[in-house]
Amino acid sequence: MMKMLGDIYQDLIDAGALQADDAQLTVLPEFDRIRAALSVPVKKGLFRKAPEPPEGLYLWGGVGRGKSMLMDLFVEHLEGIPARRVHFHAFMQEIHTAMHEVRKTGVEDAIAPVAADVAASVRLLAFDEMQITDITDAMIVGRLFEALFADGVVVVTTSNRVPDDLYHNGLNRDLFLPFIALIKEKMNVVELTSPTDYRQDRLGGQPVYFTPINAEARAAMEAVWNDLAGGPGEPLILKVKGREVELPAFRNGVARAGFHDLCGKPLGPADFLALAEAVKVLMLDNVPTLSRNNFNEAKRFVTLIDALYEAKVRLICSAAAKPEMLYLEGEGTFEFERTASRLREMQSEGWGL
Ligand SMILES: Nc1ncnc2c1ncn2[C@@H]1O[C@H](COP(=O)(O)OP(=O)(O)OP(=O)(O)O)[C@@H](O)[C@H]1O
Numbered sequence: 612m613m614k615m616l617g618d619i620y621q622d623l624i625d626a627g628a629l630q631a632d633d634a635q636l637t638v639l640p641e642f643d644r645i646r647a648a649l650s651v652p653v654k655k656g657l658f659r660k661a662p663e664p665p666e667g668l669y670l671w672g673g674v675g676r677g678k679s680m681l682m683d684l685f686v687e688h689l690e691g692i693p694a695r696r697v698h699f700h701a702f703m704q705e706i707h708t709a710m711h712e713v714r715k716t717g718v719e720d721a722i723a724p725v726a727a728d729v730a731a732s733v734r735l736l737a738f739d740e741m742q743i744t745d746i747t748d749a750m751i752v753g754r755l756f757e758a759l760f761a762d763g764v765v766v767v768t769t770s771n772r773v774p775d776d777l778y779h780n781g782l783n784r785d786l787f788l789p790f791i792a793l794i795k796e797k798m799n800v801v802e803l804t805s806p807t808d809y810r811q812d813r814l815g816g817q818p819v820y821f822t823p824i825n826a827e828a829r830a831a832m833e834a835v836w837n838d839l840a841g842g843p844g845e846p847l848i849l850k851v852k853g854r855e856v857e858l859p860a861f862r863n864g865v866a867r868a869g870f871h872d873l874c875g876k877p878l879g880p881a882d883f884l885a886l887a888e889a890v891k892v893l894m895l896d897n898v899p900t901l902s903r904n905n906f907n908e909a910k911r912f913v914t915l916i917d918a919l920y921e922a923k924v925r926l927i928c929s930a931a932a933k934p935e936m937l938y939l940e941g942e943g944t945f946e947f948e949r950t951a952s953r954l955r956e957m958q959s960e961g962w963g964l
């Protein structure tokens with residue numbers, strides 16, 4: 612007998628690891644439904660038809676409500692069901708790479724073999740943060756998931772948007788609409804209505820700007836990472852207009868990079884906007900003082916902060932000086948006043964809500 616997720620959840624509350632949340636509790640039976648259906652072994656035989664796979668789950672809702680946490684709880688308790696949990700963006704990147712390889716062999720319809728390959732190794736795909744912003748993704752997801760579902764793959768995903776709002780205002784959106792219909796057909800769409808943003812709760816009242824850069828600041832940044840990301844990160848590569856922007860560490864909506872990873876490379880507004888769309892929290896290490904000697908880095912930093920600010924991404928950083936003291940001389944000091952003010956505002960409790 613599998614232990615029900617509601618009981619596992621209760622154990623975590625009793626242990627003080629989680630706060631009781633009725634809205635979270637309400638969606639757990641959805642995960643149990645899928646676990647139960649998938650725990651029946653598939654015995655394909657001459658006279659036996661594989662059982663119809665269960666409906667998947669599309670769990671959506673506001674930031675920090677616990678969607679990823681619940682999905683992880685589910686994935687950790689699959690007890691041998693072949694599954695893969697992957698960030699949606701990273702998965703799509705793999706798909707594009709695999710399709711590119713297949714095309715090299717002269718195959719025209721690359722989606723079918725790539726989907727077959729994915730389906731051969733898993734019964735369940737658990738995606739974190741399904742969102743479609745890129746036209747190259749938008750134009751293939753319909754046929755890709757059609758093929759995956761046809762092969763019996765069950766899909767569970769988290770998202771910040773209701774399916775009808777996916778690829779909102781995207782180019783050629785009418786060609787994307789069949790994917791929305793497919794989601795509604797193959798997945799149960801459930802909103803996680805928890806009133807609490809737990810990520811905000813965790814950050815509430817805590818310092819998020821550490822200066823100067825010393826052992827204490829480094830230790831504080833580590834502590835924040837461990838609390839918010841909850842484990843080792845993996846690189847996240849964003850494709851922007853054919854370029855690749857690499858975030859060295861990413862986990863559970865939290866990205867971490869050094870100042871030079873982002874501001875020391877020839878990145879521009881489009882890159883920072885893509886970054887701001889892809890993450891909920893950016894941890895930026897080692898922001899130096901800025902001057903005419905590192906004018907380009909300073910300019911990029913201003914652009915980065917603007918992008919984060921507009922997208923309401925939380926910023927946690929270690930810096931050589933307080934915001935007002937970061938950029939004291941040289942061209943651009945005037946523009947930097949706004950950046951400093953935004954940096955201040957972004958530190959305040961409740962910012963981004
Ligand atoms: N009931 C709870 N009690 C305590 N902490 C919680 C609870 N639910 C979630 N958390 C914590 O709150 C943080 C945010 O949760 P999570 O990442 O699952 O949110 P999310 O809904 O996936 O947000 P997003 O849409 O931004 O990805 C995590 O650190 C998570 O462990």
Ligand SMILES: [Mg+2]
Binds near residue numbers: 678679
């Ligand atoms: Mg999440």
